[in-house]
C-alpha cells in the first residue's frame with residue numbers, strides 16, 4: 001500500500017509547499033493562444049486529480065505540464081502520459097436548452113509519465129474510502145466502511161473545509177494560502193444552490209437542479225459566516241477536510257457564480273479581505289459521488305479502495 005497520505009509539515013517556519021505537499025499546478029499550452037492554468041492534487045505516485053473543464057477534446061498530453069513541489073529548484077516538472085476525464089462529463093450537454101456550460105461530473109485524472117519522488121514537498125493527499133484515509137482518520141482497517149468515512153467527513157451541518165489558493169505577498173513571489181469555507185450540508189444547502197441562478201450562463205434556468213446536480217458540494221455566501229470564494233484559476237484544486245493533523249480530499253473545485261479574482265489575487269496576510277456578494281457561491285465535485293470511476297481508474301495504484 002502507498003506510504004502515508006495526507007501528511008504535511010505543520011511548523012510555522014515550513015515552506016508553503018511543505019504545508020500543502022499535494023498541491024499541483026497544471027499548465028496547458030495552446031498553440032497561438034498562450035497558456036491555461038489549473039490546480040490539482042497529487043493522489044498517488046502517478047496521478048493528479050483535477051477538473052475535466054481544464055481540458056478540451058483537442059488538448060494532447062504533450063501540451064500539458066504538471067508542477068509539484070516548491071516554487072524554486074526542488075520544484076518537480078512532469079510530463080503527462082494521459083488525461084482521463086470522467087466519461088459522463090459533457091460541458092455542452094445542455095446547449096440546446098440555452099445552457100452553454102454544464103459542469104456535471106467535472107473531474108479528471110492526469111497520469112504522469114514518471115513516478116513522483118515523494119518528499120516533504122511532494123506527498124499525496126488521502127482520498128475517502130481508501131485504506132490510507134481509514135488510517136488517517138484513526139479508524140480500524142478493514143472494519144471501517146466507506147459510509148462511515150462519509151458520516152465522519154461530511155456530516156449534516158455546515159462542514160468546515162478549505163481550499164488552497166495563490167496569494168500575493170508584500171515580499172513578492174507567489175505564495176499558497178489556505179482559505180476556510182463551509183460546505184452547506186444543512187438546511188442552508190438549498191439557498192446555496194439557488195444562488196447558482198445568478199451565474200451569467202444560468203440566468204434562464206428555472207429549476208436549479210438542472211445545473212446543480214447531486215454531484216456538487218456548495219460553499220460560499222455569508223451565512224453562517226462570510227466564506228472566501230474561488231477564482232477561475234483555482235479550478236481543479238482540492239476541497240479538503242482536516243482531521244487532527246491529517247488531510248482528506250472530499251471535493252474538486254469545479255465552478256463558481258462570480259470570478260472574484262478578475263481584480264487581483266487575495267493578499268497573503270489575511271486581514272485584507274475582498275468582500276464578495278452574498279450570492280457568490282462555489283461548486284465542487286463530491287468525491288463520494290464518483291467513487292466507482294476512481295476505483296476503476298486507480299485499481300493498480302495501491303490505494304486499497306474499501
Ligand SMILES: CO[C@H]1CCN(Cc2c(C)cc(C)c3[nH]ccc23)[C@H](CO)C1
Nearest residue numbers: 199201230231232235255256257258259
Ligand atoms: C455558469 O456560469 C458560470 C460558470 C463558471 N464561472 C467561471 C468560473 C470557472 C469556470 C471556474 C471556477 C473555479 C470559478 N470560480 C469563480 C468563477 C469561476 C463563470 C462566472 O465567472 C460563469
